[in-house]
Amino acid sequence: MAKTIRIGTRDSELALWQAHTVQHKLEALGYKTELISVKSTGDLILDKPLYELGITGIFTKTLDVAMINGTVDIAVHSMKDVPTQLPKGIIQGAVLERAASEDIFVFKDGKSTADFESTVTIATGSLRRKAQWLNKYPHHQVVDLRGNVNTRLQKVADNDWAGAVFAKAGLERINLKPENHIVLDWMLPAPAQGAMVIAVMQNDSYCKEACAHLNHKNSELVTHVEREFLRTLEGGCTAPIGAYAEIKEKRIHFKGVLFSLDGTQKMEIEESVPVSECQNFGTLCALKILESGGRELMESIKKEL
Incomplete structure (x- = not known):
């Protein structure tokens, strides 16, 4: 009997969209799948400390543990969130065709412009975005912004900032990209931004073969160069x-x-x-x-x- 591939995902709207995308692609190829939403590592018992297994990523840790424990078979991630060093026993199974890599600036309250020459406050939780913004606009104030896409958009609405920086691909995937935005074509993206990756256990030949069908060679190549850098x-x-x-x-x-x-x-x-x-x-x-x-x-x- 064919194995059911258990797809692990975080439970945010974007993470679920990404996992569903992989699920549909695998099922279109004839594979049986099941989606498993993993919330926290608290109830997952490991007989080794996380650091011994090389588990580091803040967004990927829970799914790494679930894979090593055998709770799920594969995990779907935004590739930019995945540490460049994968945990022992976990490998990159496929890189899906990359979507938009750019960052965009979302204006507050439906405004389509901001007076960037004046002293305004913008929000981002990313060191990369903050540094590039301050390099271009040293007179601006940059405040921290955390949470999933929906939470961050709500915070923009609730605060008196000029707006905030988001990855274009994430907002497009869940149809939340507002009209009032501009593409930041001067800002270099995070390595592998806009790409999705499937993690798989090294010793799982069935899942490795299944995921290999979804690999987009050119996306794999360019994201490899960026992540190597x-x-x-x-x-x-x-x-x-x-x-x-x-x-x-x-x-x-x-x-x-x-x-x-x-x-x-x-x-x-x-x-x-x-x-x-x-x-x-x-x-x-x-x-x-x-x-x-x-x-x-x-x-x-x-x-x-």
């Missing part, structure tokens, strides 16, 4: 890092950036290589930044955080 720069530290790779005419074009937390320092790189020569491309780009002052900048970020 991130992993090499980070060294286990969260920092304001943006990265974007795209394939044009059989070449991978890459832009990467590292900022200081306050946005005053900016180090960037722009390179391209033939797709056939892209092995370690993200790492090499990161090393160029590290060798030209990035290492000292990363050290100062670690001290500030």
